[in-house]
Amino acid sequence: MALLGCDLGGTKLAAALVLDDGTIIARRDQLLDGRSGADVAGLLIALLLDLTAEAERLSHPITGAGISVPGIARHRTGTVWAPNIPGWEDYPLRDEVQRSLTKGVRVVVDSDRTCAILGEEWKGAARGCRNAIYLTVGTGIGAGILADGHVLRGSQDIAGAVGWMSLRQPFDPAYASCGCFESLASGHGIAARARELVARSDIALSSLDTIPADRLSAQDVFAAYDDDMVAQTVIRDAIVAWGAAAANLVSLFDPERIIFGGGIFGPATRFIPQIRAEAERWAQPVSMRRVEFVPSALGGDAPLIGAASLAALRVEDPRSSHPSEG
Numbered sequence: 001m002a003l004l005g006c007d008l009g010g011t012k013l014a015a016a017l018v019l020d021d022g023t024i025i026a027r028r029d030q031l032l033d034g035r036s037g038a039d040v041a042g043l044l045i046a047l048l049l050d051l052t053a054e055a056e057r058l059s060h061p062i063t064g065a066g067i068s069v070p071g072i073a074r075h076r077t078g079t080v081w082a083p084n085i086p087g088w089e090d091y092p093l094r095d096e097v098q099r100s101l102t103k104g105v106r107v108v109v110d111s112d113r114t115c116a117i118l119g120e121e122w123k124g125a126a127r128g129c130r131n132a133i134y135l136t137v138g139t140g141i142g143a144g145i146l147a148d149g150h151v152l153r154g155s156q157d158i159a160g161a162v163g164w165m166s167l168r169q170p171f172d173p174a175y176a177s178c179g180c181f182e183s184l185a186s187g188h189g190i191a192a193r194a195r196e197l198v199a200r201s202d203i204a205l206s207s208l209d210t211i212p213a214d215r216l217s218a219q220d221v222f223a224a225y226d227d228d229m230v231a232q233t234v235i236r237d238a239i240v241a242w243g244a245a246a247a248n249l250v251s252l253f254d255p256e257r258i259i260f261g262g263g264i265f266g267p268a269t270r271f272i273p274q275i276r277a278e279a280e281r282w283a284q285p286v287s288m289r290r291v292e293f294v295p296s297a298l299g300g301d302a303p304l305i306g307a308a309s310l311a312a313l314r315v316e317d318p319r320s321s322h323p324s325e326g
Helices: 037-057 093-100 112-123 180-185 187-199 218-224 229-253 267-280 285-290 299-311
Strands: 002-008 012-019 024-031 062-069 106-111 132-137 141-147 257-261 292-295
Touching: 002 037, 002 112, 002 299, 012 037, 012 299, 024 037, 037 062, 037 093, 062 093, 062 112, 062 299, 093 106, 106 112, 106 299, 112 132, 112 141, 112 257, 112 299, 132 229, 141 180, 141 229, 180 187, 180 229, 187 218, 187 229, 218 229, 218 267, 229 257, 229 267, 229 285, 257 267, 267 292
Parallel strands: 002 062, 062 106, 132 257, 257 292
Antiparallel strands: 002 012, 012 024, 132 141
16 A cells, blocks of 8 residues: 655656655655646645555555645645645646546645654654644745644644744734744745845844845855854844744643754754754743753655655544544
């Protein structure tokens, strides 16, 4: 038996053939290359059909397909909203994929943050946990939340949109487009803050000034951290934001673990002890003493593996259970 997992990002697509013990036995990766609307769905389906043929060749019957999407996956209708993909405001992804795959292969679509925590629960840093949070920090920020063994999705399938968490007063109009936390400590926010400081005359000269402003990235800021005052200022501010947000999540959900993932963790993994120290200043103390702060064990494959695990669920409504071990 095998499962299909697919992780759709803003710029690329990964698909895998996964055994029911979580082992990836075949994989396909493809850049989106500016595709939009039905063309993205067509590429996704083509990769899944290619892996279906591979599964037949290897004599591994496919029982389900799970798809991770960056945005909102509406579990009742199977439609998705993906802000980085033009034409996907209410796209019927589940039904399109279901029509293309072999009859009897169940297709499930969910958000990347939900799939990430399910992946870590199945094969990664949340194994054995009934209460855990996957904080994903990349271009944006989100959280997959496992509470009492169930993934939280909310009334509109938007639970975990923690980039909108309010961490600073007063309100800044810059927060209106993506949220306060995301403005302060996402990959996009880190790069924007560095550009702002480099441009200020009262900040010492920075090596980041040699990088064209429109090309300056969060990765550049991390690379300069050890020797650059601007980079150190930006990262220290991000650590404060990550710590405050983690403290709020600890106090709200009393998790066993908070798992840090996404492209920024990565290079920010070295700062997890400092993030914890900041969180200790703010969080409910009994819960804070027991929670673990850990990096993702699956790295960039967490949503991919989680999508496959979602397909392994034995019930129709994914709210009512979480992945089995096979």
